[in-house]
Amino acid sequence: MISAYLIHVAIIICIDLVLALSLQISIGYAGLLNFGHIAFFGIGAYTSALLTMQGVPWIIALLCAGIIPMFFAYLLSIPTNRLKGDYLALATMGFSFVIYALMLNWNSLTKGPLGIPGITKPIIFGLKISNNLSFLILALVITGLTYSILHKIVKSPFGNLLQATRDDEDAAKALGKNTFKIKTIGLMISAFFAGIAGSLYAHYITFIDPSSFAMMMIIPIVCMIIIGGLASLKGTFFATIILVIIPEILRFVGMPSSILGPARQIIYALILIIILIYQPKGFFGKVVLN
């Protein structure tokens, strides 16, 4: 019993970690305050769910769940190229909401508010991921791959350039760098992994509806990347684990679900605000948002 619960928590940590790492690339490394990031998560989830329902093999569906959001990221980056900081945050919130409205109203595609039930568990080369333990292993593999790929990217010269663009875009332009292309690629990378997280989510919970992808669902993820420290993958790793575990501890000591939900949000909000005031670099970060 306990072990089933721990496996569940571990899977949730994996999904949130992939999502948080993807947002870290966007906000921490590229300096793009994309508050609409949940839209990529949701698009990935729906893509994966709908494709597998049409009989597409899960591995292909997973890849598509990563790739389709990249198109949206490209489209988003064009008009938002000139926006900075808070204006960018608000415009991307608007984007997130428009996608949410589409999920809610495009009934023929997404089944609207009813959502999509009965999403199949992944089948990889004939092997069915039928229980949670095997799903955990799958999630760990994907999370591990995500972390190592992102680590390679941020340590590469491109990663360096992405950070330079974040620090001073005009200076980067003056050094001959096409900053629009760089920011766009950064956003597309973050969209890809958000979509992957979305696929994992859809096939674990086996039911998705628009409410999981409302705009404000981004807040716990934002907490994770700021508390861990901006531009630190390691920080995101630790912060995500801690932030997922804290409410679970509360559940363990018997807090009823109706209180648990808001209590979790309150804790996240308080920690976020305290960190922003007293330790804006978070625990492992080197960067303060400009």
Added chain:
Amino acid sequence: MFMQLLANGLIAGAIYALIAAGFSLIYKTNKFVHFAHGSVIVAGGYLLYLFYSLIGINFWISVILTIISTALVGLLLNYIVYAKLRERKASPTIMLIASVGLLILIESLVLLIFSADAKTIGFLKVAKGISLFGAIITPLQIVIIITAILLLGFLLWLMKNSSLGKAMRAVSDDKNLSEVLGINTKKIYNYSFIIGSAIAGIAGILVALEQNLEPSMGSNLMIKGFTGAIIGGVSSVPGAILGAFLLGIVENFGIWFLPSGYKDAIAFGLLFIFLLFKPDGLLGIKKGIKK
């Protein structure tokens, strides 16, 4: 049909205008997006519910208590959180993120205390609609429009003619110069939150009377108000008011053409478009988006 849509647009616009005006006042003075303003509005609605529906205090006294309480809430947010961030020279982006955190905090507290089910406040609600110029409109809705117009007119007069209003505009234009000239900028920041949040309280009261109360309404209302402010020019209180009315009207005419489920998306779509192409709004002063 046209008159009905126009009436609906004005009613929605009136509420958005109250939201936008308070927000714009705070934004103009403090130079950051106080996103938590949305939750202050919601808190206002729930406080009225608390005083009037739960405790049973006389309606008008409840209204006054609510307005004072929401003004206090806004003041506390500034005093406890924003002032500290300002001391540490936090960027507007950090202030925005903190503000979103505060919105979540307040909404979660409301959810905790009052639970998620929708609340209604039975006052002026069950009244028949009157026919006016071809549109059906309830007495409450007329009250909303008139209250908004009177209040906002008073606010504009205050901003233009009172010494407080002038001081706020001075701080908004040039904080350092204002300090040199002897204006107590800390006090001005506090006043902007008191006044802006009091107006938010009134907006919350009207929303509570007109619709059902739900804890999560804050972000939605905030974005509507913010969009209105952006359309009209976020640094200009009269601009924000005008933009908000326009938003209400466009929204309601918009669902003539689009499925009604997309009503909210109209506001967000407009927000997106204006931020991209006309960030200074229709009337606004140049703020300057970085190239």
Added chain:
Amino acid sequence: MLEIKNLKKYFGGIKAVDGCSFKLSDNKITALIGPNGAGKSTVFNLISGFEKKDKGKIFLSSQDITELKPYQISKLGLSRVFQKSRLFNNLTVKENLLISINKDNTQFWNNLLYPNKNKKLFEEKITDVLKLLNITKMKNHIAGDLSFGQKRLVELARAIILPHKILILDEPVAGVNPKIRKDIMKILSILKKQGETILLIEHDMYFTLNISDHIIVMDEGKVIAEGTPAQIKKNKKVLEAYLGD
């Protein structure tokens, strides 16, 4: 190599640049001077593409660069130092220079698969330029932590290490202490001996008269005089513009 023809730029009612023309001589240090508000920084922004002109043309190596974007102009050989310190503050000095010298870092896949391409070559060039500017000790410091003068030196290093044909420097010695000012003068002379073409804006007259081969004087958006330092010192129009009359 660099030529501007009848450049005009208006900000609302203000004529920041009002018919400015000059031809820059190769392999020389040219200074652009003039009282505040003369339009010098605007000219720099126009040349480097950060402002769009209202009228006129700009040529780099006979190529019309008037309508190009900043990064395209930079790729054609223009290397610029800004008036305000514009380092990548969260990166180290070495990483700042790597950004500059590595032309391929925008190639995403290339970088991912071959992160160490040219690593040795870059290391050598970086070591050289750090030595030239006497900031070798700063190599692994975070740029944002440096003092003002050190930052200016790093900016200069970053601009020098960028493959370029012409350097334009906006107030390279403004606000630096006398020692660093002397260092920068020495560095610029070394660069000139290496055949560099340099255009700079400065208010520091001692610096300008001693380092420049040629001086262009602007006032109210136009060029009012050109010549050697000796000629400019004696030029009546220049004295009027600076002292008012």
